[in-house]
Amino acid sequence: MQPSHVKYRLGKSYGFQILTYILAFACVVPLIAILFFIIKAGVTKINWHFLVNIPKPVGETGGGIANALVGSILIILVASVIAIPIGIMAGVYLSENRKSRLAYWCRLSTDILQGVPSIVIGIVAYFWLVKPFGKFSALSGSAALAIMMLPIVIRSTEETLKLLPDSLKEAALALGMPFHRVIFKVIIPVGVSGILSGVMLSIARITGETAPLLFTAFGNPYLSTKLTQPMQSLPLLIFNYATSPYNEWHDLAWGASLILLVWVLFLNIFTKIVTRKWKVQL
Amino acid sequence: MESTVIKSRNFNASFGSNHVVKNVNIDIPRNHVIAVMGPSGCGKTTYLRCINRMHELIPGASSSGEMKLNDEDVYQMHPIFVRLKIGMVFQRPNPFPNLSIYDNVIAGYKLNGIKLPKAERDRIVEHSLTRVALWNEVKDSLNKKGSFLSGGQQQRLCIARAVAMEPEVLLFDEPTSALDPISTSTVEELFHELKVNYTLIIVTHNMQQAARVSDKTAFFFMGELVEYDDTKIMFTNPKDNRTQNYITGRFS
Amino acid sequence: MVTRSDLPLRVINSTPEAILKAKKRARRSFRQIRTENVFKRTLSIMGLVIIILVLGILLTLVVQSLPSIKALGLKYLWSKVWDPVQDIYGAWPFLLGTLLSSFLALIISIPFSIAVAIFLGEYHPKGWLPNFLKNTVELIAAVPSVIYGFWGLAVLVPIVRSFESSIGVEPVGVGIFSSSLILAVMIIPYAASLGRSMIHLVPSHLKEAAYGLGATRWEVIRSVVLPYTKSGLFAGILLSLGRALGETMAVTMVIGNTSLIPKSIFAPGNTMASVIANEFTEADKPVYLSALIELGLVLFLVTVVINLIGKKIIDRFTNE
Numbered sequence: 142m143q144p145s146h147v148k149y150r151l152g153k154s155y156g157f158q159i160l161t162y163i164l165a166f167a168c169v170v171p172l173i174a175i176l177f178f179i180i181k182a183g184v185t186k187i188n189w190h191f192l193v194n195i196p197k198p199v200g201e202t203g204g205g206i207a208n209a210l211v212g213s214i215l216i217i218l219v220a221s222v223i224a225i226p227i228g229i230m231a232g233v234y235l236s237e238n239r240k241s242r243l244a245y246w247c248r249l250s251t252d253i254l255q256g257v258p259s260i261v262i263g264i265v266a267y268f269w270l271v272k273p274f275g276k277f278s279a280l281s282g283s284a285a286l287a288i289m290m291l292p293i294v295i296r297s298t299e300e301t302l303k304l305l306p307d308s309l310k311e312a313a314l315a316l317g318m319p320f321h322r323v324i325f326k327v328i329i330p331v332g333v334s335g336i337l338s339g340v341m342l343s344i345a346r347i348t349g350e351t352a353p354l355l356f357t358a359f360g361n362p363y364l365s366t367k368l369t370q371p372m373q374s375l376p377l378l379i380f381n382y383a384t385s386p387y388n389e390w391h392d393l394a395w396g397a398s399l400i401l402l403v404w405v406l407f408l409n410i411f412t413k414i415v416t417r418k419w420k421v422q423l
Numbered sequence: 424m425e426s427t428v429i430k431s432r433n434f435n436a437s438f439g440s441n442h443v444v445k446n447v448n449i450d451i452p453r454n455h456v457i458a459v460m461g462p463s464g465c466g467k468t469t470y471l472r473c474i475n476r477m478h479e480l481i482p483g484a485s486s487s488g489e490m491k492l493n494d495e496d497v498y499q500m501h502p503i504f505v506r507l508k509i510g511m512v513f514q515r516p517n518p519f520p521n522l523s524i525y526d527n528v529i530a531g532y533k534l535n536g537i538k539l540p541k542a543e544r545d546r547i548v549e550h551s552l553t554r555v556a557l558w559n560e561v562k563d564s565l566n567k568k569g570s571f572l573s574g575g576q577q578q579r580l581c582i583a584r585a586v587a588m589e590p591e592v593l594l595f596d597e598p599t600s601a602l603d604p605i606s607t608s609t610v611e612e613l614f615h616e617l618k619v620n621y622t623l624i625i626v627t628h629n630m631q632q633a634a635r636v637s638d639k640t641a642f643f644f645m646g647e648l649v650e651y652d653d654t655k656i657m658f659t660n661p662k663d664n665r666t667q668n669y670i671t672g673r674f675s
Numbered sequence: 676m677v678t679r680s681d682l683p684l685r686v687i688n689s690t691p692e693a694i695l696k697a698k699k700r701a702r703r704s705f706r707q708i709r710t711e712n713v714f715k716r717t718l719s720i721m722g723l724v725i726i727i728l729v730l731g732i733l734l735t736l737v738v739q740s741l742p743s744i745k746a747l748g749l750k751y752l753w754s755k756v757w758d759p760v761q762d763i764y765g766a767w768p769f770l771l772g773t774l775l776s777s778f779l780a781l782i783i784s785i786p787f788s789i790a791v792a793i794f795l796g797e798y799h800p801k802g803w804l805p806n807f808l809k810n811t812v813e814l815i816a817a818v819p820s821v822i823y824g825f826w827g828l829a830v831l832v833p834i835v836r837s838f839e840s841s842i843g844v845e846p847v848g849v850g851i852f853s854s855s856l857i858l859a860v861m862i863i864p865y866a867a868s869l870g871r872s873m874i875h876l877v878p879s880h881l882k883e884a885a886y887g888l889g890a891t892r893w894e895v896i897r898s899v900v901l902p903y904t905k906s907g908l909f910a911g912i913l914l915s916l917g918r919a920l921g922e923t924m925a926v927t928m929v930i931g932n933t934s935l936i937p938k939s940i941f942a943p944g945n946t947m948a949s950v951i952a953n954e955f956t957e958a959d960k961p962v963y964l965s966a967l968i969e970l971g972l973v974l975f976l977v978t979v980v981i982n983l984i985g986k987k988i989i990d991r992f993t994n995e
């Protein structure tokens with residue numbers, strides 16, 4: 142083989158390597174650009190006043206996003222209360238029944254649920270919880286978000302518990318422990334870090350969800366804490382104000398975006414650190 | 424006077440269609456150490472796990488025949504009762520990693536939700552750890568996690584955990600095969616002490632161990648109980664030539 | 676032979692004799708046993724709840740789509756005009772908008788996500804820089820889509836507008852092209868992280884065999900790594916596509932929201948998801964609302980099929 146040919150092949154190889162590097166690191170650019178821009182546009186808007194006041198009508202400057210903050214927290218809390226117990230129990234069920242037919246269908250359903258577009262969940266929640274009661278409500282929004290949390294909680298619980306050695310369960314059963322105590326006192330405590338990471342990840346995911354809330358929680362220009370009433374949330378506020386033609390409202394949306402972004406990224410990074418520290422596999 | 428604790432009649436066990444324990448008949452006398460030996464894969468573990476109904480936890484596993492504890496059919500009782508009366512120690516030490524040494528010993532009470540006064544708990548912990556000759560080694564670190572102990576200590580902790588429930592029978596599945604020689608001899612010494620209060624059934628594939636620790640020995644071969652007799656007789660004058668071959672090392 | 680195969684869920688009954696003999700511990704233990712059985716049943720009910728939930732979603736979508744299916748028939752899907760005021764419903768503009776924006780996004784994002792996968796899977800599996808890249812790419816998936824939309828509207832759309840006027844098309848800014856760009860960024864992580872783990876699975880003896888024959892790094896990647904992982908990479912791309920098809924908010928904010936058939940990739944349009952988001956609460960006529968839900972049903976079915984195929988491929992790949 143001629144040296145020149147080898148040289149050509151090596152050159153081509155390096156060429157592709159460099160191209161790969163460039164393309165790979167180009168992916169970082171949009172994220173940095175978004176972070177940079179949101180911080181730049183949002184950071185000047187955020188102050189104490191911004192956090193504790195509700196939006197002012199069009200034309201007046203000032204105003205804050207207290208209603209959206211409170212609403213987001215409430216809606217997420219209620220969604221968690223619904224989704225976490227169901228998700229963990231279904232996850233326990235799947236890890237305890239690896240072969241049964243019900244488990245097969247349940248696993249398939251979880252996979253399906255994971256891929257359902259969020260807008261579709263919104264439609265369904267509308268027909269289940271809005272239309273029958275004749276009004277938009279925070280509760281229906283929570284239910285929609287809970288559906289989105291479920292697959293993440295179920296999967297992380299199942300994967301965590303599957304990794305625990307059988308000997309742990311046998312040790313407990315051999316002491317004459319009833320099954321529910323084996324689960325609650327031994328299996329879940331030992332796997333708690335993995336389950337918690339899944340829960341945090343699922344909360345991070347729903348925090349930024351807008352589409353399922355459009356026809357459920359709907360939004361509310363005022364501060365409301367009633368679960369049976371329409372309620373504002375951060376992503377809803379950002380959507381509505383960002384697409385409005387008013388500059389003051391855009392400012393509000395930038396501030397809200399920064400808060401939402403920090404919140405979501407914090408949850409994600411925190412989960413990552415915790416999973417690494419606890420050596421959890423997700 | 425010897426009374427029988429465990430009595431099997433025509434006992435069979437399978438994994439799906441794999442028939443691994445065949446027609447076992449055995450009477451196990453109280454306060455004795457029984458060794459169960461035989462080549463690997465002959466069904467020793469499976470038979471042992473049938474005694475306290477751990478076998479049925481494996482999907483597809485099934486069993487038939489009579490298994491009696493004090494004339495009461497184990498398979499007519501709820502498994503929880505069975506396991507409270509027949510404790511088990513596994514091949515690999517398996518203390519609960521989330522519990523302290525103290526809590527590991529009383530795990531059977533604590534995790535079963537049985538409330539005991541503090542003094543009673545302390546008494547059980549000290550008594551059980553003393554029984555397994557671990558008390559002096561760990562009495563100053565009772566609040567540490569059990570997983571900090573050495574393998575031999577962990578195994579004794581697991582024995583203490585079983586002893587704390589005051590069962591009638593203790594099952595051991597190759598309890599020393601994961602331990603070093605020194606820990607092994609410590610555990611073997613325990614057997615003599617423990618048989619005063621309990622009946623011990625010990626699966627081992629180590630003939631010397633069987634000879635050292637047991638009063639009676641059962642020899643399993645390909646799922647059948649080939650021979651069951653006093654240990655001395657088994658090792659000096661076995662009746663079945665399969666036993667003879669095994670003892671003289673002509674298999675394996 | 677009597678079978679006592681006790682599957683984990685089987686309820687075991689105690690005989691009366693056993694109950695009598697166990698009387699000492701009986702009271703509390705029986706409560707435990709009852710709780711145990713209730714608990715086991717609760718667990719299976721939770722499993723069932725998930726199945727019912729998915730069936731419920733499907734059923735709700737089907738039932739609510741029925742008026743539109745009855746009134747408009749199958750040809751609804753390729754009718755070209757959407758004019759609710761005149762009671763004319765055709766889904767073709769949205770189907771086309773969805774397909775155009777998703778596939779354009781896919782085409783833009785594939786080189787990048789494959790590059791990330793190769794970089795992390797083959798060139799530099801370990802180290803702080805690869806770690807940084809891996810975490811950053813994963814965070815791309817964490818950013819809420821409404822923020823992508825807002826950023827797109829404020830930053831990307833003006834850039835696209837000046838680009839459009841420089842190449843001589845009508846400078847609208849918002850449109851299919853802008854939403855494809857945003858989508859392309861959003862879906863990178865899915866194909867990238869799956870591709871990375873697939874490339875990790877390539878047995879090193881295969882690569883060594885090729886190196887042993889004097890192949891260069893690139894030749895090993897092209898002739899061993901990529902062929903070996905092609906089904907996995909394909910699955911990753913499918914999952915990305917599933918995400919792109921169903922993505923709502925970012926697209927809604929930058930696509931321009933018109934129900935006309937897009938004339939070029941720079942024209943404004945609507946996707947199935949964005950038209951639902953825009954018009955669902957305004958749909959005042961039963962057929963109008965139902966026509967929107969039928970779009971949701973199509974979206975649901977398409978994403979389910981895509982995701983399940985992707986999962987199947989991954990399972991087969993990882994179990995080999």
Ligand SMILES: Nc1ncnc2c1ncn2[C@@H]1O[C@H](COP(=O)(O)OP(=O)(O)O)[C@@H](O)[C@H]1O
Binds near residue numbers: 438461466
């Ligand atoms: N969990 C299991 N599932 C299916 N078959 C098993 C399982 N455990 C053991 N077996 C089978 O049962 C037979 C007896 O196993 P075991 O009782 O563990 O033997 P021993 O303890 O004497 O070495 C073996 O041949 C093995 O193939």
Ligand SMILES: [Mg+2]
Binds near residue numbers: 467468469
């Ligand atoms: Mg064994």
